[in-house]
Amino acid sequence: MSALDGKRALVTGGSRGIGAAVAARLAEDGANVAVTYVGSPERAEEVVARIEGFGRKGLAIRADSADADAVTAAVDAAAGAFGGLDILVNNAGIFPNGPLAELSVEEIDHTLAIHVRAVLVATKAAVAHMTEGGRIISTGSNLAERVPWPGLSLYSASKSALLGLTRGLARELGPRGITATVVQPGSTDTEMNPAGGAGAAPQLDLNPTGRYAQATDVAATVAYLAGDGGRFINGTAITVDGGLNA
Ligand code: NDP
Helix, strand or coil, X not given: CCCCXXXXXXXXXXXXXXXXXXXXXXXXCCCEEEEEECCCHHHHHHHHHHHHHCCCCEEEEECCCCCXXXXXXXXXXXXXXXXXXXXXXXXXXXXXXXXXXXXXXXXXXXXXXXXXXXXXXXXXXXXXXCCCXXXXXXXXXXXXXXXXXXXXXXXXXXXXXXHHHHHHHHHHHHHHCCEEEEEEEXXXXXXXXXXXXXXXXXXXXXXXXXXXXXXXXXXXXXXXXXXXXXXXXXXXXXXXXXXXXX
């Protein structure tokens, strides 16, 4: 028997990068997995094929996290397809950066809609389908707790919000046996932050390991929290940054 046999999961932003690695890992560990995407239908279908390759059910749902109704509908569709939901991974994200003076109000609203409002909305919808043992796991960032460079005010604010949100969820959902946690990756080699990209050098300088994480490193932590290892971890964050924040 695998660690997540029979579990039913939804990963937002599961078409690429960390979300795709999380979806594949949860499936490898036994779960049926739905993923949402917004602009990459083919990539999402590739992830579904990987999930099905592990003998699990996979589902790709187009749902823009900036659209609250679409987020609710995606959660309900995943729960409907699988007959319930055990694991929600709030992962969809973008990387706005630059001086605050140059950020438009629209960009601020858009970021907060994806990184904060969608997490609240998806969680609200998901817990209606969850029973004891449910897991709410959100992808935060090490930049929620340390901001080593300028230009990150909006991004860091949006990821710090997950800490308060998760503590609140722990208080609210703990009595039902549902846990809430944040996984805070550091520099992770994805299209958002390529290890060979122009911005990599200062990140590598600060990292005691001298390397980026692979998306599978982050997925392993999510899988741990989703499984038995996460049973009593609630209302807190685990930082997966190779020690960058140390
Ligand atoms: P990628 O850019 O590689 O992938 C982003 C994923 O989110 C894609 O699946 C994308 O879907 C989806 N997505 C983006 N916007 C939306 C939206 N409006 N609605 C639905 N889905 C959306 O990024 P990463 O994998 O690197 O990032 C994943 C998470 O990890 C994010 O929350 C990010 O902030 C966080 N993170 C990443 C770090 C890094 O160094 N890479 C470090 C710390 C945190 P589509 O393909 O359809 O566009």
